[in-house]
Amino acid sequence: MKCTFCEREEKNTATELWATDDGQSVEVARSRDVSVEDPWNPDGKIICESCYQQGRVSRYNASDLLEIHTQFGLEYLHADQPEKAETAFREALQIKTTADGLANLACCLSKLDRNTEAKNLYLLALDMDKDHFIARNNLANIQRLHR
Numbered sequence: 449m450k451c452t453f454c455e456r457e458e459k460n461t462a463t464e465l466w467a468t469d470d471g472q473s474v475e476v477a478r479s480r481d482v483s484v485e486d487p488w489n490p491d492g493k494i495i496c497e498s499c500y501q502q503g504r505v506s507r508y509n510a511s512d513l514l515e516i517h518t519q520f521g522l523e524y525l526h527a528d529q530p531e532k533a534e535t536a537f538r539e540a541l542q543i544k545t546t547a548d549g550l551a552n553l554a555c556c557l558s559k560l561d562r563n564t565e566a567k568n569l570y571l572l573a574l575d576m577d578k579d580h581f582i583a584r585n586n587l588a589n590i591q592r593l594h595r
């Protein structure tokens with residue numbers, strides 16, 4: 449798949465088998481390059497990390513940008529780059545504050561061992577959506593591990 453902006457081909461995509469908690473195996477696409485689907489060209493274009501970092505996505509409207517920043521944040525988390533994930537999640541929250549967005553950022557901060565900040569964000573997420581499953585679950589974990 450090629451990047452919409454620079455036409456660079458995404459490299460090193462392979463699948464890997466992962467075991468889920470209930471013992472099933474799922475095929476997960478593994479790619480060394482961090483990239484997300486282009487919301488304007490969902491049939492096969494991507495936005496590569498370097499174009500994203502250069503701010504080339506600024507032409508998108510707010511709801512697409514929200515999606516792009518969120519997806520990059522999640523990709524960075526999966527790629528074990530929580531510092532970059534934090535920046536992306538904060539960009540998303542500047543566009544719109546949602547319970548999901550707050551929980552994503554909290555998850556990222558807790559990977560960075562910033563558990564007090566994470567806890568406060570989970571509480572904010574629960575203020576917006578008292579049934580937010582991830583926020584409720586992760587907050588309980590933090591409170592159990594870091595009293």
Ligand SMILES: [Zn+2]
Binds near residue numbers: 451452453495496497
């Ligand atoms: Zn690109």
